[in-house]
């Protein structure tokens with residue numbers, strides 16, 4: 165097998181990972197390319213495995229932002245944080261959120277006066293602005309900015325998909341890609357418990373070098389790559405540290421997906437998990453903030469943001 169980013173032969177196994185929530189009764193390996201550091205989930209999940217992996221409560225429930233409850237308020241903060249990240253890249257003001265899940269970022273941007281649409285193949289959104297594929301967009305529709313919020317790592321054919329997406333850009337349009345960083349400190353110490361690993365849903369695990377190579381193969385040019393200290397950085401570090409001691413991603417699934425672990429766990433295991441969190445959260449929160457800040461300064465944060473454009477304008 166050759167690396168899809170740099171074509172080097174011989175990626176080597178570095179991790180063995182059980183599937184999230186025990187959804188599949190088998191383990192997966194993560195291979196690493198010796199040339200560019202790209203990680204590859206091996207074997208990639210089959211079609212029927214993918215439908216199991218995305219069929220449960222993977223996507224956040226469809227409750228519009230701002231509708232009561234502290235979880236909803238946290239979601240709203242998160243969407244505002246995302247919006248601030250891309251505001252200056254908006255160009256002509258039209259936005260296409262590619263892999264938009266339940267469409268909440270599309271709706272948030274529309275609420276801020278942006279002409280926004282979304283693409284999501286795996287989720288039937290009730291939003292009229294969300295389509296299943298690029299082919300369902302009006303034929304002449306072009307966008308000033310396309311966003312991929314932790315979507316690229318799910319694609320098994322990123323070059324093909326990014327190429328098709330770039331054809332939907334305005335002249336001078338840009339693509340903003342937020343993606344986990346396999347070369348981060350937290351990927352290193354978290355190993356199979358790294359929050360952003362999420363294999364086998366994540367089929368490719370990017371490093372800065374492999375990301376730039378895949379963009380190049382897609383006809384795109386990297387304008388900037390940043391390692392910001394923000395919600396993604398702190399939360400990823402925090403959840404990775406928690407994962408080393410407690411049930412994997414318990415806090416994240418509870419917050420994002422509203423997963424009710426009382427139904428999924430025995431009473432004893434649930435009580436133990438809550439106690440573990442109560443004990444560790446006060447210590448790990450300040451530690452994660454400090455570590456995430458240092459990681460961002462060192463260019464080794466768990467999530468990286470790329471802004472790119474077409475290498476050759478058509």
Ligand SMILES: [Zn+2]
Pocket residue numbers: 167168169170171172197198199200201202374
């Ligand atoms: Zn490679």
